[in-house]
Every structure is written in structure tokens, then in C-alpha cells.
Amino acid sequence: QQQVKQSPQSLIVQKGGISIINCAYENTAFDYFPWYQQFPGKGPALLIAIRPDVSEKKEGRFTISFNKSAKQFSLHIMDSQPGDSATYFCAAAPSGGYNKLIFGAGTRLAVHP
Amino acid sequence: SAVISQKPSRDICQRGTSLTIQCQVDSQVTMMFWYRQQPGQSLTLIATANQGSEATYESGFVIDKFPISRPNLTFSTLTVSNMSPEDSSIYLCSVSQRADPTGELFFGEGSRLTVL
Incomplete structure (x- = not known):
């Protein structure tokens, strides 16, 4: 119940494409979801x-989509750039414990030119 | 934001020895944490470093194996004791500046330990 399941393990996207990473959780006490x-x-x-x-929530090219009923959230990177090539972690924390x-x-993620 | 310096950045250690990792922050912070990131894997919280008192350990981590000190609001150490190859990991210091537990986490660059 404490797990956060993330997929895919690796992702290759062409420059300018959309990168999508998905996460799911079980614990309904989670109420803070950072990437x-x-x-x-x-x-x-x-x-x-x-x-x-x-x-x-959208910040520049990065958008989080959150589905509370399905207990899922995802990160979308629009217009992906080679500089976005990195490892992305989703996370979750319970109310009042955002730093745990x-x-x-x-x-x-690898973004190819 | 907070600037976090960790020492050493990497080390190669012999089985059965112990190594102490230092974490220095450029400003006073409320919360300090130690995480472990095993090769190619996710981050796992080891413990919360409490100033002036014993650290609070997460399930699966014990003080005898990972003693932690936090003498003030800007410095903490993590010791990995009696190391085995399974302890080969990146150890990350993390801090939160807010006085409540909703603060953003900042991470150091990590200390990469290889145990032979």
C-alpha cells in the first residue's frame, strides 16, 4: 500500500515529441504528488x-495530469528536447509529510535529435 | 533553495569497514534526511536526522548499521557500518527549509559507495 508504481522503465522520444510517464498508487492517504x-x-x-x-497542473512544457478516482497521475513533456534526457521519478507523500x-x-528518458 | 555539499562524492571501500558521509548545507534547515539509491533504482528513505536527538529510522534500517549525527541546523553525518557489497549505493542527503513538513525537498549530489 506504500508503493508507487511507475512506467515505463525507459522511454525514447524524438525531439519535438511528447513524453508521457505514468504512475499509480494505492494509499488514499497520499495527497502530495511531485515529480x-x-x-x-x-x-x-x-x-x-x-x-x-x-x-x-502545467508549468511551461511540463504538465501533471491527476486522476483521483483511478489513483493515477502522469507527467507529460511537450515538445521534448534533448536537454530533457534524464531520469524522472514520481513520488507521493501523505498529508503533513511532504518531505517523507x-x-x-x-x-x-532519452530524447533523440 | 539550499546548496548541499556532500563528502566524499565517491569512494571504494573494503568489506567490513565503515565510512562516514558528511552533509553540509549553506543555510539553516529544519529537516534533514538521508536517502539510499541503489544502482539504477529508486530512492529509499533511510532516516530523518534530528538535531540534538537520535535519528528516526524507517522500516528496514537500524541505528547500528547506519548511525546518524546532526549536531546543528546545517550539518549531518551518515555512517555506513561494517559494509558489505550489498551496501554499494548512492547515499543522498536531503533537506527541507520549511518549519512544517510540507516543505520542498532539496537533494545533494550524492555519495557513491562501492564495496568490494
């Missing part, structure tokens, strides 16, 4: 986050 981006040799950095009171994150397994 982290990690480049090789670096620590993860917060990319975008959503709470379940909204179904979508449960991370998904990660998706390695």
Missing part, C-alpha cells in the same frame, strides 16, 4: 508537483 528530474551524477531536483484538489516521499522506480 523529480535527475541528471547523471546529480541529485534529484523538484520539477513540478500537484495536490489532488486539481486534475491538472515514497518514490517510484524511475523512468529513463
Whole structure:
């Protein structure tokens, strides 16, 4: 019940395409869902986050879609660029515990020119 | 944001030895955490480093194996004791600046340990 399941494990997208990464959770106590981006040799950095009171959040080319009834959320990267090539982690945390994150397994994204 | 420095950035260690990882933050932070990232895998929370008191460990992690210190609001150490090859991982220091648990997490670049 504490798991966050992430797919796909790896993803190859052409430059300009849309990258889509999906996550699912079981614990209904989760109410904070961030996405982290990690480049090789670096620590993860917060990319975008959503709470379940909204179904979508957009920041630039990055959009989180959230489906509370299905307990699923996804990251969409529009107009994907080679500089977006990184590992992306979804995560979840319960109310009042946003810094005690449960991370998904990660998706390695490669954007080809 | 917070700038987090970890030392060492990488090390190769012999089985049975112990290694201490240091985490220094450029500003006072409320919360400090230690995560483990095994090769090609996700991040797992080891413990919350509490200033002036014993760390709070997550299920599957114990103080004897991963002793943690936090003498002040900008510094913490994690020791990996009696290492085995299974301890080969990246260990990440993470901080939150907010006084409540809703604060954004910032991560250091990690310490990559290889145990032979």
C-alpha cells in the first residue's frame, strides 16, 4: 500500500515529441504528488508537483495530469528536447509529510535529435 | 533553495569497514534526511536526522548499521557500518527549509559507495 508504481522503465522520444510517464498508487492517504528530474551524477531536483484538489497542473512544457478516482497521475513533456534526457521519478507523500516521499522506480528518458 | 555539499562524492571501500558521509548545507534547515539509491533504482528513505536527538529510522534500517549525527541546523553525518557489497549505493542527503513538513525537498549530489 506504500508503493508507487511507475512506467515505463525507459522511454525514447524524438525531439519535438511528447513524453508521457505514468504512475499509480494505492494509499488514499497520499495527497502530495511531485515529480523529480535527475541528471547523471546529480541529485534529484523538484520539477513540478500537484495536490489532488486539481486534475491538472502545467508549468511551461511540463504538465501533471491527476486522476483521483483511478489513483493515477502522469507527467507529460511537450515538445521534448534533448536537454530533457534524464531520469524522472514520481513520488507521493501523505498529508503533513511532504518531505517523507515514497518514490517510484524511475523512468529513463532519452530524447533523440 | 539550499546548496548541499556532500563528502566524499565517491569512494571504494573494503568489506567490513565503515565510512562516514558528511552533509553540509549553506543555510539553516529544519529537516534533514538521508536517502539510499541503489544502482539504477529508486530512492529509499533511510532516516530523518534530528538535531540534538537520535535519528528516526524507517522500516528496514537500524541505528547500528547506519548511525546518524546532526549536531546543528546545517550539518549531518551518515555512517555506513561494517559494509558489505550489498551496501554499494548512492547515499543522498536531503533537506527541507520549511518549519512544517510540507516543505520542498532539496537533494545533494550524492555519495557513491562501492564495496568490494
